[in-house]
Amino acid sequence: MKDSNSLGLIVGEHPDRESWAHPDEAINLRLWLRLATCSTLIENALRGSMRADFGTTLPRFDLMAHLSRSPRGMKMSELSRCLMVTNGNITGIVDQLERDGLVERNKANTDRRSSVIMLTPEGRQYFRRLSEAYRARVAELFSPMDNEAQNDLFALLAKLKEAIRPQCQAINEAPR
Amino acid sequence: MKDSNSLGLIVGEHPDRESWAHPDEAINLRLWLRLATCSTLIENALRGSMRADFGTTLPRFDLMAHLSRSPRGMKMSELSRCLMVTNGNITGIVDQLERDGLVERNKANTDRRSSVIMLTPEGRQYFRRLSEAYRARVAELFSPMDNEAQNDLFALLAKLKEAIRPQCQAINEAPR
DNA sequence: TATTGTTATACTCTATAACTATA
């Protein structure tokens, strides 16, 4: 049986973030809302896994993931750019991970203002388990989609990213 | 000039959420991270616009958007499903909008447990201005991408949504 | 003067669980 809203109209089996945009709306609006819906669905699933199985969060995972690829560490400002959040947030997340013994701060030799963040051996081991579960969950989620479609989608999203980046940058560099 | 990380390696002009996933990673992981990156870029841009120009937030916009398509109102539980968040959150957002005179709660005739949320005339007028700005911003962001690519992307995301939905639902219905 | 990172503040969103009032 189909769901219906208060109007009694059929709105589809699964109302979600994009269901307010009718078919006559501009394709760009519908596209964005569908993108947001997919992203929310996946993010909710992954957040749940990370929390239930490891008691950790997505931003913490993201930060460790970047560190895991930079054996010699990363500066706070690099992490800020990679995670696409402001500097103060990175301080907070690094604080938590440091408290848990998963990362460490070291003063940079060249520039004494900046510190270099690295995974500790424990952090490295912990992240290995974490990322295994993460990868498994992502693989499971995407498994019903055939490989060709995934590759097409990957390529189209590259196009999209290229299209929006300059404008998003302009925003971030706007006067405040 | 290209950016480089602490290792001195070229990491691309614009490090972001997907830059830790190397080309030899599974396509599903790379795809998810790119999706997340695009979603974050756009969401940050829109959040900034909504905040700077109207002092409001994306969840509030989303909620009003759904209401704007349901002239006779929506139940709290319907809103919860549409925004893909839990019930308590909807109470909070509706509280704020009600305080600002943008929405109103009415008791349902049929079931006195539930209330029906509607935009007030002021809310309707306010949302019109809001959504104009929102649509313009989205249109601007997507404008460098040709229409055919947008349509292809839209269709592929439908496939993705169909693929992940059953699993995401299973999660939401799992015992707690 | 500009940059790196921290601190302090305030706000928003989020999930969970206990609760009420209805059904």
Add this chain to the structure above:
DNA sequence: TATAGTTATAGAGTATAACAATA
């Protein structure tokens, strides 16, 4: 018994702005 919504709690992320240390 089950459902609709609220309340209370706790925690996480976020931006902004002011600040210290260094470049």
